[in-house]
Amino acid sequence: MAVETLLQVKEITKSFGGVQAILRVNLELERGDILGIIGPNGSGKTTMVNLITGFVKPDSGEVLFKGKTITGKPPHKIADLGVTRTFQVMRPYYSLPAFKNLIVPLNSPRIRRTAGGKLGDKDGVAIDILEEIGFERDAYVPYKIASSLPLGYLKRLELARCLALKPEVIICDEIFSGLSMSEISTMIPVIERLQMDGITIIMIEHRLRELFRLVNRIIVLNFGQKLAEGKPEEVMAKPEVKEAYLGTGAGYVGS
Amino acid sequence: MPNEQLTSRERRRERLDRGIKVRTEGLYALSSWKEMFYLLAPRIVLILGLLVAPFLLDMYWQRVLCAAGIYALLALSFDFLAAYVGLVCLGGSFFIGSGAYISGLLNAKMGWAPFLTIPIATVVGAIVSTLVLLPCLRLRGIYFAITSFMFPLLTVNVIIALNIFGGTEGISALATYPNPWVDQYLILSVVIVSLFTLRRLVNEDMGLILRSIKDNDQAVKASGISILSYKIKAVFIASLIGCFGGAYLSHLYGWVGISQFSLDFSILPIAATVMGGMGTLVGPVIGALILTPLSEALRGFGQLRVVLYCLILIGFIVYKPEGLMNYLQRKYHQFEHWEDV
Numbered sequence: 001m002a003v004e005t006l007l008q009v010k011e012i013t014k015s016f017g018g019v020q021a022i023l024r025v026n027l028e029l030e031r032g033d034i035l036g037i038i039g040p041n042g043s044g045k046t047t048m049v050n051l052i053t054g055f056v057k058p059d060s061g062e063v064l065f066k067g068k069t070i071t072g073k074p075p076h077k078i079a080d081l082g083v084t085r086t087f088q089v090m091r092p093y094y095s096l097p098a099f100k101n102l103i104v105p106l107n108s109p110r111i112r113r114t115a116g117g118k119l120g121d122k123d124g125v126a127i128d129i130l131e132e133i134g135f136e137r138d139a140y141v142p143y144k145i146a147s148s149l150p151l152g153y154l155k156r157l158e159l160a161r162c163l164a165l166k167p168e169v170i171i172c173d174e175i176f177s178g179l180s181m182s183e184i185s186t187m188i189p190v191i192e193r194l195q196m197d198g199i200t201i202i203m204i205e206h207r208l209r210e211l212f213r214l215v216n217r218i219i220v221l222n223f224g225q226k227l228a229e230g231k232p233e234e235v236m237a238k239p240e241v242k243e244a245y246l247g248t249g250a251g252y253v254g255s
Numbered sequence: 256m257p258n259e260q261l262t263s264r265e266r267r268r269e270r271l272d273r274g275i276k277v278r279t280e281g282l283y284a285l286s287s288w289k290e291m292f293y294l295l296a297p298r299i300v301l302i303l304g305l306l307v308a309p310f311l312l313d314m315y316w317q318r319v320l321c322a323a324g325i326y327a328l329l330a331l332s333f334d335f336l337a338a339y340v341g342l343v344c345l346g347g348s349f350f351i352g353s354g355a356y357i358s359g360l361l362n363a364k365m366g367w368a369p370f371l372t373i374p375i376a377t378v379v380g381a382i383v384s385t386l387v388l389l390p391c392l393r394l395r396g397i398y399f400a401i402t403s404f405m406f407p408l409l410t411v412n413v414i415i416a417l418n419i420f421g422g423t424e425g426i427s428a429l430a431t432y433p434n435p436w437v438d439q440y441l442i443l444s445v446v447i448v449s450l451f452t453l454r455r456l457v458n459e460d461m462g463l464i465l466r467s468i469k470d471n472d473q474a475v476k477a478s479g480i481s482i483l484s485y486k487i488k489a490v491f492i493a494s495l496i497g498c499f500g501g502a503y504l505s506h507l508y509g510w511v512g513i514s515q516f517s518l519d520f521s522i523l524p525i526a527a528t529v530m531g532g533m534g535t536l537v538g539p540v541i542g543a544l545i546l547t548p549l550s551e552a553l554r555g556f557g558q559l560r561v562v563l564y565c566l567i568l569i570g571f572i573v574y575k576p577e578g579l580m581n582y583l584q585r586k587y588h589q590f591e592h593w594e595d596v
Contacts, residue, residue, distance in 0.1 A: 053477065055473070055476075074476070074481075075476040076476045076481045076482070084477055084479070087473065087477070091471040091473055092471075093467045093470040093471065093474070094470055095466060095470060096467070096470075100463055101467075103460055103464070104474075104478045105478035105479065105480075107460050107464060107480065108478055108479040108480045110479045122460070161474065161477075162477075164478075165478060
């Protein structure tokens with residue numbers, strides 16, 4: 001079966017002043033893949049997202065989307081191609097009701113193109129997307145002002161904003177962080193459904209147990225370099241990964 | 256008397272707040288005439304007040320009203336950019352100056368009548384202002400404010416140094432309006448129309464996108480929208496309003512000069528916005544309609560007027576930081592009465 005390589009990162013390198021944030025990292029993603037990127041704090045995970053989505057320009061290396069280079073393009077052009085992201089520090093439009101947050105992506109050139117100029121009932125579309133992602137319409141959650149929503153909904157709103165763009169790739173930057181176990185357990189089926197819809201997903205995560213339920217391949221970053229890649233169990237069994245994650249000398253706490 | 260004090264302590268003030276629904280959803284008003292009047296009354300008072308004002312004033316204060324209208328337009332464009340796009344633009348006098356000089360030159364050199372020069376100067380002035388501010392649009396917050404502040408100062412020096420457009424003398428003997436009624440109703444109608452157009456705009460999709468850019472531009476970029484193109488549109492709209500003020504001003508006085516780039520046009524709108532209430536759009540207009548006559552009444556103090564502006568600004572920032580309009584709006588929707596406990 002020929003599988004299309006959707007996203008490819010080649011030897012990408014970025015340093016901020018004297019700090020080597022990312023050094024010669026390679027990455028390859030096929031359509032429909034779900035990939036996890038993990039690593040200790042400061043290992044360059046978020047920089048990786050910023051490099052792929054154009055928010056940070058790489059020093060060297062290349063990002064290819066459907067075989068064409070997207071390195072150096074501005075973020076909105078990359079999003080326009082269908083590569084979108086959530087933010088680790090949530091960035092909803094606080095002063096607007098939740099469903100009005102989606103008016104922005106629904107007005108984007110990408111959606112305009114696919115809709116052939118006619119956008120129809122944008123509010124209705126926005127509320128449908130929110131309902132799909134777990135905003136209870138009966139409880140009027142989509143109509144609430146974003147600043148009044150609890151964290152779990154804001155994280156979902158982040159995801160909904162990406163979905164409204166009808167993306168091909170979604171990069172989730174720590175979408176589980178700060179959520180309670182019950183909030184995470186309602187979030188997991190949402191992401192599973194996205195994958196079934198054929199959306200390619202990269203998940204950057206600290207919550208490994210939850211992540212491993214979703215992904216079949218992970219990449220471990222440490223000090224900006226790729227430490228390991230492969231199936232979650234195999235990768236986590238490697239001594240160098242354990243060392244990076246848990247430090248030397250300490251026993252494995254937990255299960 | 257101690258007895259009375261005691262009884263007054265036993266009463267408390269009860270405050271009823273009309274639901275958020277009433278404030279936000281116009282649909283509610285359709286339920287009864289009373290509700291409809293309740294929502295329309297403030298708007299009618301403002302519009303009628305502006306339209307009746309020329310009949311109540313003498314010649315001198317009619318002139319002041321025209322100037323207040325120009326400041327109201329500038330305050331409106333300042334508030335629109337600052338509160339809805341997040342661009343604090345101190346280049347108000349650049350809008351006035353470019354609008355005034357373009358219509359002045361067209362009138363003096365080409366001999367075109369005001370009804371032609373004003374629309375042309377409004378559009379061309381807005382294009383020029385937008386192009387000038389274009390390189391600064393990547394900047395945010397205080398950095399945009401500083402660079403936009405620089406342009407009027409720079410233009411004045413260019414005009415003086417190169418002795419173009421009449422140099423320090425300016426261009427005089429321009430066509431004026433046929434009578435004082437045209438003077439006043441022209442500016443007043445434009446103030447009313449731009450006020451209600453902008454209020455409509457900020458609640459349309461385009462307004463929502465602009466507000467989102469203010470709230471957080473990174474997420475707008477991640478939604479596949481070029482924030483630069485929307486900022487350009489917003490600056491163009493704001494400078495249209497400002498440049499009309501300039502073009503109108505040149506024919507009001509029949510003269511254009513470097514004083515039309517003066518700091519007054521950049522500073523007073525800010526004072527008016529702070530006083531009227533940031534983000535209300537109507538607040539800055541009311542602020543300008545209060546501050547301009549006030550500063551005129553204090554003309555005797557000369558340069559000390561600036562001190563007065565500052566005192567008013569400080570007073571509002573300390574005692575009513577939300578501004579006049581936000582305060583009045585809140586009070587209008589609240590009913591207070593004393594109740595015995």
